[in-house]
Amino acid sequence: MTYKNLLKPLSLAYGGILSLRNALYDYQFVTSYIPIQRCISVGNLTVGGTGKTPAVEYLLRHLLTLDDTLTGNLATLSRGYGRKTTGFRIATAVDTAATLGDEPLQLFRNFAPRVCVTVGERRAEALRQLTIQRPDVQTVVLDDAYQHRAVQPHLNLLLTDYNRPFYTDDPFPGGRLREHRTGARRAHAVIVTKCPHAPSPAERAAIEHQIRRYTQPSGGNIEIPILFAGLAYDQPRRFADQSPVSIDGPVRLVTGLANAEPLVRYVTSTWGIREHDNFGDHHAYSRQDVEQLLAQTPADTWLLTTQKDEVKLAPLLTVSERQTRRVAYLPMSMTFFRNDDAATLARLVGECLRGPALKNR
Known part of the structure; x- marks a missing residue:
């Protein structure tokens, strides 16, 4: 059974x-x-x-x-x-x-x-x-x-x-x-x-x-x-100033979604995924989460997430981290x-x- x-x-x-x-x-x-x-x-x-x-x-x-x-x-x-x-x-x-x-x-x-x-x-x-x-x-x-x-x-x-x-x-x-x-x-x-x-x-x-x-x-x-x-997915936007950015090469994807599969398929086919950190839905990120993610992400690799996660992650980064590290979110919409x-x-x-x-x- x-x-x-x-x-x-x-x-x-x-x-x-x-x-x-x-x-x-x-x-x-x-x-x-x-x-x-x-x-x-x-x-x-x-x-x-x-x-x-x-x-x-x-x-x-x-x-x-x-x-x-x-x-x-x-x-x-x-x-x-x-x-x-x-x-x-x-x-x-x-x-x-x-x-x-x-x-x-x-x-x-x-x-x-x-x-x-x-x-x-x-x-x-x-x-x-x-x-x-x-x-x-x-x-x-x-x-x-x-x-x-x-x-x-x-x-x-x-x-x-x-x-x-x-x-x-x-x-x-x-x-x-x-x-x-x-x-x-x-x-x-x-x-x-x-x-x-x-x-x-x-x-x-x-x-x-x-x-x-x-x-x-x-x-x-x-x-x-x-x-x-x-x-539909728009161009990624930087944490620092919300400006559009072009990403080249595989990314580290960070999600706190109930079902990340459609996003994973899109990111895989568009840039490739080097690593996917799949937190639980509505995950309450901590500074320790951020430090661990940054430490595990090479400086030349983009850390990409959703806007739903960005509103919680961005305040946990320092001003310097937002400006110097490759961190961006991917806007999405229904079509x-x-x-x-x-x-x-x-x-x-x-x-x-x-x-x-x-x-x-």
């Missing part, structure tokens, strides 16, 4: 408990808070690694291109995983990964002051506080809020990793699902992320068929959209292979902003 089979009873029990919790919300024995702001939720059924932050950034870039009479001022709301603070917090220039969490800090660096970046583990209370402190905010992107049933979003986007789709997985602890696969029925659209290539029509159809076993029509007989996206997929997401966002609240299943 395999290890996964041994854990199957525990997975069934865990999934059953979460299904009961969802049923309490579905049948309104427990009510959800309906925000004053228009809320777009980005989340997944899997524990980490589906590309939520690139998806959130994609949405923010799109929202910033729209007429502000439609969107109003924009905000993001994250739990702030890994931070050492609690409660609702609006990001400022003095915040760090310890006070915000690494992903919210990345959002702040990339989008402030055009976007108000906030954190709060109790999302309903955080949205109420946002209404009081920033009444000008009309649109909020909720990061990693798919299981946060205490808030009813106006648009619910479910992400699933192409390399490990939710329909092949099981609930914790036998698998990596946060709830049963049927949780996908709450989605207004599903985005298959981290596709290594543009799926063929046959592959798209096969994946769509598997996903639709767990989703529900958006109304009448109309199936919810299923979109396919990959990751659609087909224009009609991008247009479909834009349409859903427009309907969310203009029309009545979409039914939350």
Whole structure:
């Protein structure tokens, strides 16, 4: 009997408990808070690694291109995983990964002051506080809020990793699902992320068929959209001044991700990897980590990481180290292979902003 089979009873029990919790919300024995702001939720059924932050950034870039009479001022709301603070917090220039969490800090660096970046583990209370402190905010992107049933979003986007789709997985602890696969029925659209290539029509159809076993029509007989996206990588940028830099030769890759495989494939094919230090997701780096990495990396070798890791690593380096050592991060973004997929997401966002609240299943 395999290890996964041994854990199957525990997975069934865990999934059953979460299904009961969802049923309490579905049948309104427990009510959800309906925000004053228009809320777009980005989340997944899997524990980490589906590309939520690139998806959130994609949405923010799109929202910033729209007429502000439609969107109003924009905000993001994250739990702030890994931070050492609690409660609702609006990001400022003095915040760090310890006070915000690494992903919210990345959002702040990339989008402030055009976007108000906030954190709060109790999302309903955080949205109420946002209404009081920033009444000008009309649109909020909720990061990693798919299981946060205490808030009813106006648009619910479910992400699933192409390399490990939710329909092949099981609930914790036998698998990596946060709830049963049927949780996908709450989605207004599903985005298959981290596709290594543009799926063929046959592959798209096969994946769509598997996903639709767990989703529900958006109304009448109309199936919810299923979109396919990959990751695009920009030119590396120096720690010292964020300027683009050209890298030649193999690199030492440092990651603190739930799933680094797509990044490893890209870096291997582009520059080659001399060494890969794979820390745990949301790893809290220490000065000792930095000293060890620098000591083990030759002066002529680039130490390359992600922006999510850079916001935690850069403050641990001295000014001299940032300026003299070859340390850089690789920006990444979500991209659609087909224009009609991008247009479909834009349409859903427009309907969310203009029309009545979409039914939350």
